[in-house]
Amino acid sequence: MIFSSLPFLFFYLMAVLAVYKLSPLKLRNLILLLVSLFFYGWGEPVYILIMFLSIAVDYIHGMLVERWRADDRKARRAVMSSVIFNLGILVFFKYWDFIAGNVNALTGTALLPVLGLPLPIGISFYTFQTMSYTIDVYRQDAPVQKNLVSFGAYVTLFPQLIAGPIVRYKSVADQLEGRREDLEKFVSGIRRFTVGAAKKVLLANAIGQLWEQSLASESLTAVGAWLGLAAYAFQIYFDFSGYSDMAIGLGRMLGFEFLENFNYPYISKSVVEFWKRWHISLTTWFREYVYFPLGGNRVPKWKWIRNILIVWTLTGIWHGAGWNFLLWGLYYGAWMLAERLFLEKWLEKLPGAVRHVYTMGIVLVGWALFAVEDMGRLGAYFGSLFGGGGWFRPVDGYRLRTYLPTLVILAISSTPLMGKLWNRLGERTQALLQPLLVLGALILCTASLVDAGYNPFLYFRF
Numbered sequence: 204m205i206f207s208s209l210p211f212l213f214f215y216l217m218a219v220l221a222v223y224k225l226s227p228l229k230l231r232n233l234i235l236l237l238v239s240l241f242f243y244g245w246g247e248p249v250y251i252l253i254m255f256l257s258i259a260v261d262y263i264h265g266m267l268v269e270r271w272r273a274d275d276r277k278a279r280r281a282v283m284s285s286v287i288f289n290l291g292i293l294v295f296f297k298y299w300d301f302i303a304g305n306v307n308a309l310t311g312t313a314l315l316p317v318l319g320l321p322l323p324i325g326i327s328f329y330t331f332q333t334m335s336y337t338i339d340v341y342r343q344d345a346p347v348q349k350n351l352v353s354f355g356a357y358v359t360l361f362p363q364l365i366a367g368p369i370v371r372y373k374s375v376a377d378q379l380e381g382r383r384e385d386l387e388k389f390v391s392g393i394r395r396f397t398v399g400a401a402k403k404v405l406l407a408n409a410i411g412q413l414w415e416q417s418l419a420s421e422s423l424t425a426v427g428a429w430l431g432l433a434a435y436a437f438q439i440y441f442d443f444s445g446y447s448d449m450a451i452g453l454g455r456m457l458g459f460e461f462l463e464n465f466n467y468p469y470i471s472k473s474v475v476e477f478w479k480r481w482h483i484s485l486t487t488w489f490r491e492y493v494y495f496p497l498g499g500n501r502v503p504k505w506k507w508i509r510n511i512l513i514v515w516t517l518t519g520i521w522h523g524a525g526w527n528f529l530l531w532g533l534y535y536g537a538w539m540l541a542e543r544l545f546l547e548k549w550l551e552k553l554p555g556a557v558r559h560v561y562t563m564g565i566v567l568v569g570w571a572l573f574a575v576e577d578m579g580r581l582g583a584y585f586g587s588l589f590g591g592g593g594w595f596r597p598v599d600g601y602r603l604r605t606y607l608p609t610l611v612i613l614a615i616s617s618t619p620l621m622g623k624l625w626n627r628l629g630e631r632t633q634a635l636l637q638p639l640l641v642l643g644a645l646i647l648c649t650a651s652l653v654d655a656g657y658n659p660f661l662y663f664r665f
Contacts, residue, residue: 204246206446209652209653215242219238233352242361243324253292254358257358264282264288265340279341292326293326296323328364332369332372335373339372353380362451362461366443371484371487382458384458392452393452396449397641399444400645401648402445402448403446405651407441411438413431414431414574416431417432423587424587425593428592433567434606434610439574464484469563469617471562472559474535477566493513493514514536515536516536526578534572538565
């Protein structure tokens with residue numbers, strides 16, 4: 204079940220909000236745990252067992268860290284045990300077949316079995332969240348959670364369970380014990396959810412088919428390849444940022460405040476800036492739990508370079524078990540190093556428009572590495588980007604004319620322009636327009652979902 208689906212919007216969500224709001228305050232974490240388990244089990248009932256195991260193991264590890272706080276060696280062992288357990292689950296389900304397939308190919312044997320297990324939904328997100336819990340307790344950044352129900356509600360919290368944002372325990376620890384729930388916050392949640400739904404259903408879905416047409420083309424020209432990458436760039440941004448908006452909105456409806464996950468990344472003027480604006484919860488997680496513990500930039504230069512490469516290698520393979528994801532991570536690691544070591548001062552001298560074009564060129568090439576998982580197809584796509592299949596065909600002109608209005612709308616919507624125009628309106632005008640815009644967006648989203656069969660969710664596989 205995904206947020207941009209009719210069963211979620213008109214059955215599950217309505218039922219959850221009714222039960223949750225009618226329940227006594229002291230029972231709301233229990234209600235949240237139960238409805239979240241139902242949400243997770245909707246698609247994969249058997250993997251609820253993994254969720255139960257994850258809750259139990261990390262809850263116990265948190266208690267052990269607190270009990271052994273006076274003995275740092277034992278407390279560190281408890282943290283390490285938690286990390287090994289969570290990474291072990293992640294590696295087994297997400298990377299085992301990739302490792303086995305490559306080992307078998309290198310050795311020419313069937314040394315390791317390829318299990319073909321389906322990937323548990325959201326495993327990349329909730330394993331990172333549970334690891335953050337034990338680490339936060341050890342660092343004394345958050346209190347140990349002694350209530351198993353409250354801890355289970357944190358792990359399974361359905362608004363961000365299957366695709367983030369990654370909610371670190373310390374950012375919601377206090378909210379699990381007591382959170383503000385009022386009409387103003389609830390209405391704000393509805394507005395934010397609606398914005399996210401519109402991004403996903405009306406914008407991401409509208410451009411996704413152009414990318415699929417480009418990827419499926421057997422003779423792709425340079426214009427067609429770049430047009431396809433532009434389509435994918437907009438699709439993945441509005442798909443994922445839309446989901447994050449929906450998650451933040453749902454959290455507000457339930458009294459939670461989640462941190463922002465996107466901040467208009469396509470207005471960036473450097474690669475470093477792009478990654479301060481894109482998937483903020485993931486970059487923050489790697490910075491706080493990997494980069495800083497390795498020493499960050501307060502180490503000799505060669506160690507700093509090592510730290511950057513480690514973080515970006517992990518960032519790449521976190522997204523998927525494939526060589527393209529590893530290359531994608533190293534690609535960005537190399538650009539981050541290049542900007543910090545060589546290009547930063549040079550870029551500052553260039554006009555903002557030139558820096559923006561430079562950044563978007565790097566980002567678009569990166570999306571090719573990210574999106575095309577087959578290495579042979581990836582090589583062919585790169586050949587097309589640089590004229591290997593010719594530069595232009597009539598079909599490119601047809602697609603450009605067909606999708607140009609959509610591309611213009613997407614480009615404008617990926618900037619703060621609309622927000623700035625909205626803020627220029629008076630409070631009275633905003634108060635009159637908001638309900639109409641929210642209602643209109645919900646009607647359009649519903650009509651689109653009823654009418655269309657194309658409704659992919661790109662980050663669902665991670």
